[in-house]
Amino acid sequence: xxxxxxxxxxxxxxxxxxxxxxxxxxxxxxxxxxxxxxxxxxxxxxxxxxxxxxxxxxxxxxxxxxxxxxxxxxxxxxxxxxxxxxxxxxxxxxxxxxxxxxxxxxxxxxxxxxxxxxxxxxxxxxxxxxxxxxxxxxxxxxxxxxxxxxxxxxxxxxxxxxxxxxxxxxxxxxxxxxxxxxxxxxxxxxxxxxxxxxxxxxxxxxxxxxxxxxxxxxxxxxxxxxxxxxxxxxxxxxxxxxxxxxxxxxxxxxxxxxxxxxxxxxxxxxxxxxxxxxxxxxxxxxxxxxxxxxxxxxxxxxxxxxxxxxxxxxxxxxxxxxxxxxxxxxxxxxxxxxxxxxxxxxxxxxxxxxxx
Amino acid sequence: xxxxxxxxxxxxxxxxxxxxxxxxxxxxxxxxxxxxxxxxxxxxxxxxxxxxxxxxxxxxxxxxxxxxxxxxxxxxxxxxxxxxxxxxxxxxxxxxxxxxxxxxxxxxxxxxxxxxxxxxxxxxxxxxxxxxxxxxxxxxxxxxxxxxxxxxxxxxxxxxxxxxxxxxxxxxxxxxxxxxxxxxxxxxxxxxxxxxxxxxxxxxxxxxxxxxxxxxxxxxxxxxxxxxxxxxxxxxxxxxxxxxxxxxxxxxxxxxxxxxxxxxxxxxxxxxxxxxxxxxxxxxxxxxxxxxxxxxxxxxxxxxxxxxxxxxxxxxxxxxxxxxxxxxxxxxxxxxxxxxxxxxxxxxxxxxxxxxxxxxxxxxxxxxxxxxxxxxxxxxxxxxxxxxxxxxxxxxxxxxxxxxxxxxxxxxxxxxxxxxxxxxxxxxxxxxxxxxxxxxxxxxxxxxxxxxxxxxxxxxxxxxxxxxxxxxxxxxxxxxxxxxxxxxxxxxxxxxxx
Numbered sequence: 001x002x003x004x005x006x007x008x009x010x011x012x013x014x015x016x017x018x019x020x021x022x023x024x025x026x027x028x029x030x031x032x033x034x035x036x037x038x039x040x041x042x043x044x045x046x047x048x049x050x051x052x053x054x055x056x057x058x059x060x061x062x063x064x065x066x067x068x069x070x071x072x073x074x075x076x077x078x079x080x081x082x083x084x085x086x087x088x089x090x091x092x093x094x095x096x097x098x099x100x101x102x103x104x105x106x107x108x109x110x111x112x113x114x115x116x117x118x119x120x121x122x123x124x125x126x127x128x129x130x131x132x133x134x135x136x137x138x139x140x141x142x143x144x145x146x147x148x149x150x151x152x153x154x155x156x157x158x159x160x161x162x163x164x165x166x167x168x169x170x171x172x173x174x175x176x177x178x179x180x181x182x183x184x185x186x187x188x189x190x191x192x193x194x195x196x197x198x199x200x201x202x203x204x205x206x207x208x209x210x211x212x213x214x215x216x217x218x219x220x221x222x223x224x225x226x227x228x229x230x231x232x233x234x235x236x237x238x239x240x241x242x243x244x245x246x247x248x249x250x251x252x253x254x255x256x257x258x259x260x261x262x263x264x265x266x267x268x269x270x271x272x273x274x275x276x277x278x279x280x281x282x283x284x285x286x287x288x289x290x291x292x293x294x295x296x297x298x299x300x301x302x303x304x305x306x307x308x309x310x311x312x313x314x315x316x317x318x319x320x321x322x323x324x325x326x327x328x329x330x331x332x333x334x335x336x337x338x339x340x341x342x343x344x345x346x347x348x349x350x351x352x353x354x355x356x
Numbered sequence: 357x358x359x360x361x362x363x364x365x366x367x368x369x370x371x372x373x374x375x376x377x378x379x380x381x382x383x384x385x386x387x388x389x390x391x392x393x394x395x396x397x398x399x400x401x402x403x404x405x406x407x408x409x410x411x412x413x414x415x416x417x418x419x420x421x422x423x424x425x426x427x428x429x430x431x432x433x434x435x436x437x438x439x440x441x442x443x444x445x446x447x448x449x450x451x452x453x454x455x456x457x458x459x460x461x462x463x464x465x466x467x468x469x470x471x472x473x474x475x476x477x478x479x480x481x482x483x484x485x486x487x488x489x490x491x492x493x494x495x496x497x498x499x500x501x502x503x504x505x506x507x508x509x510x511x512x513x514x515x516x517x518x519x520x521x522x523x524x525x526x527x528x529x530x531x532x533x534x535x536x537x538x539x540x541x542x543x544x545x546x547x548x549x550x551x552x553x554x555x556x557x558x559x560x561x562x563x564x565x566x567x568x569x570x571x572x573x574x575x576x577x578x579x580x581x582x583x584x585x586x587x588x589x590x591x592x593x594x595x596x597x598x599x600x601x602x603x604x605x606x607x608x609x610x611x612x613x614x615x616x617x618x619x620x621x622x623x624x625x626x627x628x629x630x631x632x633x634x635x636x637x638x639x640x641x642x643x644x645x646x647x648x649x650x651x652x653x654x655x656x657x658x659x660x661x662x663x664x665x666x667x668x669x670x671x672x673x674x675x676x677x678x679x680x681x682x683x684x685x686x687x688x689x690x691x692x693x694x695x696x697x698x699x700x701x702x703x704x705x706x707x708x709x710x711x712x713x714x715x716x717x718x719x720x721x722x723x724x725x726x727x728x729x730x731x732x733x734x735x736x737x738x739x740x741x742x743x744x745x746x747x748x749x750x751x752x753x754x755x756x757x758x759x760x761x762x763x764x765x766x767x768x769x770x771x772x773x774x775x776x777x778x779x780x781x782x783x784x785x786x787x788x789x790x791x792x793x794x795x796x797x798x799x800x801x802x803x804x805x806x807x808x809x810x811x812x813x814x815x816x817x818x819x820x821x822x823x824x825x826x827x828x829x830x831x832x833x834x835x836x837x838x839x840x841x842x843x844x845x846x847x848x849x850x851x852x853x854x
Binding site for chain 1: 369409411427428430659660661680681682683684685691693698699700701702703704705709713714716717720723724725727
């Protein structure tokens, strides 16, 4: 027997869409095996997930709430990945944004909302952006591998956050918990009705996706960004500085992740504490790839993955499944999508003849 | 017995490009069979099908009388078919021996290097193709790299050797060496398929010629029954001029002045050592020389891609020290790079974008790109330069080499530059595209631009240049006129009168 891999011609967008959807669906029977292992009917599990995420207004509102940080991180990542900068550090950038915002909230929290909330947003952008720029500078100056450095910066950010909430920023009235004090009410981002959707951040996330899409396709800097991403050598020949492009792109990518961190603390937690993100920055990597690094489709995928997170909580509550089940979901999705992508570009042939 | 018989081969590329339509091709053992045609005629596509890189949409392939399915280069190698591509597939950071070891089956598969080196030695002696097994690929000139590719194929036992435009980058002497090697292979009953569009080559050493035009068979003939003129007509479908009409040069002020220039190559060795020349407006200065003698470094210093370590370069009176490539382009320097795919274009982007890689700054309103002007300007360029593309939106990688080069030319020459740096501008292009590109360069000269022409194609240098200098080991060996005897130039090119 002989297994062969042959390249195929470039797929059309219709083929790409069909294969992506099919591969995503293919994940369902695979995960079903796990549900069986827990003696849960997979169909019931899927209906719990779907109903939990999209079945009622509460579910939809929670889905949207969770899609906000995913969207912000993933939109930024899609641009970074397109440029050829493999930013694995959105999680750390998110946390750093939260830390910077917290500083502003703790120090000037009693200022009127109209001033303090935008100030926290800007601080979040700066925090995430700076955290993204450190590995970028190392890359353009010393040619370090950004996959490693951005990944490691996540752990530094996590530890920095823990140091702050266990140490200097620990709230006096928090019964010894590693939390900062609750922020002044002026810093709370208004939410929509009785939901937890912090609308201004959601609007900001959607706008950032649209704006980035337009910037990439309609502006000079976007044109240069695409050239750098698609052929760095041509960019050099044309006199386009990839260093400059990388710095700009990562300021934006990190900054958006930082704003996601700002949204979580100012819109939901109203304080800084460990665990404000259940890995939004990592899930966003999957979201960006599933969205084919296109800012607009990435936003849709972010909503789907928000739903998956909410549905996963429902699995825990209604069926008593472990919370890791949903991470398994994400993992299998990534696996089937990447395999689909590979098969889209290559054809596998098995020959049973023994004579060769 | 017929070794290879391809019948009714058709190949289509989406969205609507027909690369090949019902093409037949045969090859016999011990035969040198030229595959002749313009760029985009489908020569390379046909051979890529034979080598398993593409799959034919229709048609059959027979090998030694048996129908075969060649789905990957692995299958082709198993059938003892070898191919040397026009764009080399070598790992630059590895040595010659390491590159050859890749994909070679050895008895000692854990430590194959000694065996590989022995085989390299054996093959290079047998065919007179010398190469240093421990040299790194990036240290080698294009000509030497090609030799590595050929040896890589010969190290396997082969019955068919496909060569895709092998001579476009070789000096006359190197070409001679290659032809001698091919004669030896011919005696060993290897079928040699030689993709080319150089009529002289076809006439001197091939046995059979198959001519393709626009993806269709035109004719297959015995070489001794035809002459150059009739082949050219078969290939292009019309009569072609072999000489480009050229008027007297009228040199104006110097546009490029280089004095005692020094620069290193990638490996930190001296590449340019006290190099001086000047190019005036309204003239073409040709630089003849074997590649790897400092030409690439010279071009990169002038265009700002490489730092000089000494000396002076002035363009239109401006000292370019410390200027970036973009700033130098703005002084009025057009650069037609030697690597048109990896440097001169962005393969995944549309023809439209590739035409606008320089002018986008100019066609914008504030930060926004002016899509309409870009589109209308591109359409004009496509008309003016006769670029054959299905649409403005087609990714440029789907175009043929000649059309890609025309896109680069259209882009670089737009806005009448005062200095044009042309590196191997017609390398690998067919007669039609070559003629057009040479005429364009002459027209630029006549309108007052200075042209620095770097080429290994001596005929091209002699035909186009008003003055010729010969470069050897980073220095100018001498200046000659285009009327000088080729053998004298050949001597200078190899550092002969030192």
